[in-house]
Amino acid sequence: MALSAALLQLIINGVAVGTVYALVAVGLVMTYRATEVLNFAYGDVLMFSAFVGWGVTAWLGMPFWVAMLVAVVVAAALSYAVDAGLMRRIVGQPHFAAVMLTIAISFMLRGLVSMGFGPTSRGLDTPFSGHTSRFGGVVVADINLAIIGAAILVTSVLFAFLRGTRLGVSIQAASQNQLAAYLCGIRVKRLNSMVWAMSGAIAAVSGLLLAPLALVDVGLWFVVLKAFAALVLGGFGSMPGAIAGGLVIGLIEQFAGVYLPDGFKDVSAQLVLIGVLAVFPRGLLGEAHGRRV
Amino acid sequence: MRFAYDTSYAAARRRLRYPAGRIAYAVLLAALLAGPYVLPKFFVGEAAALFIGCIMSLGLMVLTGFTGQVSLGHAAFAAIGAYAHVNLLGLGIPLPISLAASGAIAGAIGLLIGLPAIRVSGLYLAMVTLAFSLIVEQVAGRWKDITGGYGGIAVPDPELFGLTLGGLVPFYYLCLAILLGLLLALDNLLRGHIGRAFVGIRDSEAASHALGIWVAGYKVLAFVISAFVTGIGGGLLAHQVQYVTPEGFSLNLSMELTLMVVIGGLGSLRGAILGAILISLLPTAISRVKLILPASLAAQFGLETFVFGLVLALFVLFEPAGLNGRWVKLRTLLQTFPLYRRATFVRGKTYAKSERYR
Amino acid sequence: MKALEVDDLTLRFRGLVAVNALSFDVAEGEIFAIIGPNGAGKTSVFNVITRIFPPSAGRIRAFGADITAISRHHVVRHGIARTFQNIELFEGASVLDNLLLGRHRFNHGGVLAQIAGLPRVGRAEDSSRAAVEDIIDRLDLSPFRNAPVAGLPYGVRKVVELGRALATQPRLLLLDEPASGLNPEETRDLAFWISDIRAELGITVVMVEHDMSLVSAVADRVLCLSMGQRLAIGTASEVQGDAAVIAAYLGT
Numbered sequence: 001m002a003l004s005a006a007l008l009q010l011i012i013n014g015v016a017v018g019t020v021y022a023l024v025a026v027g028l029v030m031t032y033r034a035t036e037v038l039n040f041a042y043g044d045v046l047m048f049s050a051f052v053g054w055g056v057t058a059w060l061g062m063p064f065w066v067a068m069l070v071a072v073v074v075a076a077a078l079s080y081a082v083d084a085g086l087m088r089r090i091v092g093q094p095h096f097a098a099v100m101l102t103i104a105i106s107f108m109l110r111g112l113v114s115m116g117f118g119p120t121s122r123g124l125d126t127p128f129s130g131h132t133s134r135f136g137g138v139v140v141a142d143i144n145l146a147i148i149g150a151a152i153l154v155t156s157v158l159f160a161f162l163r164g165t166r167l168g169v170s171i172q173a174a175s176q177n178q179l180a181a182y183l184c185g186i187r188v189k190r191l192n193s194m195v196w197a198m199s200g201a202i203a204a205v206s207g208l209l210l211a212p213l214a215l216v217d218v219g220l221w222f223v224v225l226k227a228f229a230a231l232v233l234g235g236f237g238s239m240p241g242a243i244a245g246g247l248v249i250g251l252i253e254q255f256a257g258v259y260l261p262d263g264f265k266d267v268s269a270q271l272v273l274i275g276v277l278a279v280f281p282r283g284l285l286g287e288a289h290g291r292r293v
Numbered sequence: 294m295r296f297a298y299d300t301s302y303a304a305a306r307r308r309l310r311y312p313a314g315r316i317a318y319a320v321l322l323a324a325l326l327a328g329p330y331v332l333p334k335f336f337v338g339e340a341a342a343l344f345i346g347c348i349m350s351l352g353l354m355v356l357t358g359f360t361g362q363v364s365l366g367h368a369a370f371a372a373i374g375a376y377a378h379v380n381l382l383g384l385g386i387p388l389p390i391s392l393a394a395s396g397a398i399a400g401a402i403g404l405l406i407g408l409p410a411i412r413v414s415g416l417y418l419a420m421v422t423l424a425f426s427l428i429v430e431q432v433a434g435r436w437k438d439i440t441g442g443y444g445g446i447a448v449p450d451p452e453l454f455g456l457t458l459g460g461l462v463p464f465y466y467l468c469l470a471i472l473l474g475l476l477l478a479l480d481n482l483l484r485g486h487i488g489r490a491f492v493g494i495r496d497s498e499a500a501s502h503a504l505g506i507w508v509a510g511y512k513v514l515a516f517v518i519s520a521f522v523t524g525i526g527g528g529l530l531a532h533q534v535q536y537v538t539p540e541g542f543s544l545n546l547s548m549e550l551t552l553m554v555v556i557g558g559l560g561s562l563r564g565a566i567l568g569a570i571l572i573s574l575l576p577t578a579i580s581r582v583k584l585i586l587p588a589s590l591a592a593q594f595g596l597e598t599f600v601f602g603l604v605l606a607l608f609v610l611f612e613p614a615g616l617n618g619r620w621v622k623l624r625t626l627l628q629t630f631p632l633y634r635r636a637t638f639v640r641g642k643t644y645a646k647s648e649r650y651r
Numbered sequence: 652m653k654a655l656e657v658d659d660l661t662l663r664f665r666g667l668v669a670v671n672a673l674s675f676d677v678a679e680g681e682i683f684a685i686i687g688p689n690g691a692g693k694t695s696v697f698n699v700i701t702r703i704f705p706p707s708a709g710r711i712r713a714f715g716a717d718i719t720a721i722s723r724h725h726v727v728r729h730g731i732a733r734t735f736q737n738i739e740l741f742e743g744a745s746v747l748d749n750l751l752l753g754r755h756r757f758n759h760g761g762v763l764a765q766i767a768g769l770p771r772v773g774r775a776e777d778s779s780r781a782a783v784e785d786i787i788d789r790l791d792l793s794p795f796r797n798a799p800v801a802g803l804p805y806g807v808r809k810v811v812e813l814g815r816a817l818a819t820q821p822r823l824l825l826l827d828e829p830a831s832g833l834n835p836e837e838t839r840d841l842a843f844w845i846s847d848i849r850a851e852l853g854i855t856v857v858m859v860e861h862d863m864s865l866v867s868a869v870a871d872r873v874l875c876l877s878m879g880q881r882l883a884i885g886t887a888s889e890v891q892g893d894a895a896v897i898a899a900y901l902g903t
Contacts, residue, residue, distance in 0.1 A: 107598050108599050302776070503735075505726075507724045
C-alpha cells in the first residue's frame with residue numbers, strides 16, 4: 001500500500017522541523033556533556049544569530065551564505081565568551097546556580113535583541129524560499145530539503161570531528177572524566193569553552209535554517225523548549241538519542257496538528273516530555289544510579 | 294555587641310528575641326497600616342500589587358528555597374488559583390471561602406503534579422514544571438467555559454460581609470492582612486520540625502531517610518503548600534488586574550517568581566519578601582530612569598528584560614545568598630561592631646556533588 | 652535477644668556481587684567492628700541494613716523484628732541510627748538544627764498544629780531542645796551550637812554527625828568509618844565516646860573501621876570481610892592472627 005501524498009507531505013514537514021529540533025538538542029547535549037550545564041540561553045543564542053543573519057542580508061545586502069558564515073562566527077565567539085567569562089566562574093556551585101546564570105544570560109540577550117531590532121518580526125530570504133521540487137506525486141519545499149541536507153552535513157562533520165581528530169577525542173575524554181583528562185595534559189577549561197563555541201555555531205546554523213520556516217522574531221528562542229523534550233526523549237546526554245528525539249518530536253507535532261484537536265500541536269512536545277518523565281523518572285536510557293553514600 | 298541571654302528554651306525559640314527587633318517590626322507594621330493615608334493613590338495600588346507578589350514569592354520559596362525543588366513554571370498555580378477564584382465568585386460564594394477554596398484547588402493540582410514530580414529531580418524537575426506551565430497556559434486559552442479563552446474573563450469586585458472592597462484602600466488592607474497571615478503561618482511551619490525536614494531533604498536525602506524523614510511525603514507536602522499559597526496569590530492577582538487572561542500567567546510571571554526567590558536568597562522567608570520587593574519595583578524604577586535616558590534608548594522595548602537578566606547574573610556571580618545574605622551580613626556588622634570579620638561569611642570552596650557516575 | 656541478625660545476605664548489582672551469602676549476629680550491648688580491604692562490601696552491608704539498597708537475597712532482623720523489606724524512613728523506628736562514610740550533614744543548617752533533625756521521629760505535632768503554633772508544639776520543641784543539649788554536653792559541641800555546619804572543621808563535622816545519630820535515641824548505632832580523617836587526639840576522644848555510649852546509654856555499636864588501633868581498643872568482636880564474604884569473626888587479636896585475613900590484606 002502506498003502512502004498517501006498528504007501523509008508523505010506531513011512526514012517530510014515533520015522531519016524538516018524535527019531536524020532543526022535535533023540540531024538544537026545536539027547543541028544542548030554538547031555543553032551538557034562537557035560542563036554539566038543545561039544551557040537555558042541556547043534558544044536566545046539561536047534567536048540572536050538569526051537576527052545577525054537577517055541584519056547581514058537586509059542591511060549589508062549580502063547573500064544568504066555570507067550571512068550564515070557571519071552568524072556562525074558571531075554565535076561561536078559569543079558562546080566562547082559566555083563560557084570563558086561567566087560560566088567558568090561558577091564551576092563547582094550547585095547546578096541550580098548554573099541554570100539561573102544561563103537564564104540571566106538569556107534575558108540579557110533577549111533584551112539586547114529587542115532593543116537593537118525592535119519588536120517587529122522580519123522575513124529572511126534564502127536561495128530556497130518559494131521554490132519547490134516534485135518527487136513523484138509529492139511536492140516538497142526546497143527549504144525543507146535544504147534543512148535536512150544541512151543538518152545531515154553538520155552532524156556528519158561533528159561526528160567525524162569527535163571521532164577522528166585529536167581535539168575531538170580530547171573533548172570526549174574530558175566529558176567523561178575531567179580530572180583524568182586534565183592530568184593527561186588536556187587544557188580542560190579552554191576545551192570546554194571551545195565546546196561552547198561549537199555549540200553556539202550549531203545554534204547559528206539552526207537559527208538560520210529555522211528562520212525561513214518561521215520568522216526572524218524574538219519568540220524564536222521558544223524552540224529550545226521543544227529541544228528539551230527531544231533531549232529527555234533521547235536520554236539526556238546522548239547525541240544519537242537527541243537526534244532521534246528531535247525527529248520524533250517534529251513528527252509528533254505535525255501529526256498532532258492534523259489529527260488532534262486545536263491546541264495540542266503547540267504543547268505536544270511538553271506533553272511528551274511530562275509523559276516520558278512520569279514513566280521513566282531518570283529519562284529514557286537514563287543514568288542508572290543515584291548518588292553514592 | 295549584643296549577646297543572647299536566654300533563660301529558657303522557650304525564650305530561645307521566640308520569634309523576636311531582642312527589644313530592638315520588636316520595635317523595628319512594630320514601626321514597620323504601623324507604617325504599613327498608615328500607608329494608604331499617607332501615600333499617593335498610585336502607590337497604594339502599587340503596594341497592593343507588591344503584597345500579592347510577596348505572597349506568590351513566599352509560595353515558591355517554600356518549594357525551591359526550602360526543599361530545593363526547582364519550579365520554573367509556578368505561574369501555573371497562580372493561574373489555577375485565579376481562574377478558580379473568579380469562577381467560584383461567579384457562583385456566589387463569598388470571598389474568604391472562595392479564596393481559600395481556590396488555594397485548595399491549586400494545592401490539589403499541586404498534589405497531582407507533585408506525585409510524579411518527586412520522582413524526578415534537579416534539571417528534570419525544572420523542565421517538567423516549565424512544560425506544565427506551558428500546558429496550563431494553553432488550557433487556559435482553550436477552555437472557554439471556565440476561562441473565557443484568550444479573550445479573558447472579567448473579575449467581580451471583591452466583597453466582604455456585604456462591604457465592597459473594590460477601592461484601592463480596602464483592597465490594600467485585604468492583601469496586607471492575607472500576606473501577614475500567610476507569612477506568620479509559614480514562619481511557624483518552617484521554624485518547626487517540618488521546616489527542618491524540608492531543609493534536610495534539600496541538603497541530603499540519604500541522611501533524611503536515615504533519620505526517619507519520609508522524603509517523598511515531605512516533598513509532596515511542600516508542593517501542596519507551595520501551590521496553595523501561590524494559588525491564593527493568584528486569586529488576589531485576579532482582583533488586582535480585574536480582567537484575567539492567559540497571557541497574565543505566561544512564562545514571564547514564572548520567571549519573575551523564580552527571580553524573586555533567587556535574588557531574595559534561597560531558604561529564607563525574608564528573602565522571598567525582599568526579592569519580591571526588588572523585582573516588583575524594578576519595572577517602575579526603570580520607567581523612571583527612562584525619562585532621563587536619551588530618547589533613542591528610552592523608547593526601546595527590551596530594556597526591562599535586559600536589566601532583569603543583568604541583576605540576576607550579578608546576584609548569581611557575586612552574592613549567591615541573595616538580598617537576605619546581604620541583610621544578614623549587614624546585621625552582623627552592626628551587632629558585632631567593631632568586631633566584624635569578613636571571614637565569618639567566607640565559606641570554604643565547595644564542590645558540586647556531580648550527578649553523573651561513570 | 653540479638654540486636655542484629657543477618658542471615659545469608661546477598662547483594663548483587665547486575666553482575667557484580669557486593670555481598671555474598673553473609674551471616675553474622677550482634678548481641679545487645681556489644682561493640683562490633685567490621686573490617687576488610689577496600690571494596691570488601693562493608694559499607695554495602697550498612698546500606699542494605701538501612702534499606703538504601705534492597706538485598707538480592709537473605710534476611711535482616713533487628714531486636715527480633717524483620718526489617719528486610721520495610722521502608723527506608725522506618726528503619727529508625729526500629730532503633731537503628733547510622734553515620735555515613737563521606738559525612739552527610741545538612742550543610743545549610745546550624746549544628747543545633749542538624750541535631751534537632753535527629754529528633755524528627757518524635758512527635759512534634761501535625762501540619763495544622765504547627766501552622767497554628769499550638770502550645771503543645773512549643774512544649775515538644777522544648778523537650779527536643781533539652782535532649783539535644785544533653786548530646787551537645789556529652790560530645791563537647793557547645794562552642795559550635797549555632798554555627799553553620801558548612802564552615803566547620805572536618806573533625807567537628809564527624810562529631811556532629813555522631814551527635815545527630817544519637818539524637819534519634821537509637822538502640823543500635825551503625826558507624827561508617829568514624830575515625831577516617833581524624834587526627835590521633837580526635838580518634839582517642841572517639842574511642843572514649845564509643846565506650847561511653849555503650850556503657851551509659853546502653854547502645855549497641857556496629858562500626859566499619861580501618862584503624863586497627865581503635866578497633867582493638869573498643870571492639871568486643873571483629874568481623875573481617877573480603878569480596879563480600881566472611882573471612883573470620885572473633886576478638887580483634889584472633890582476627891588479626893587469622894591466616895585468611897592476613898592473606899586478604901597482603902595478597903596471596
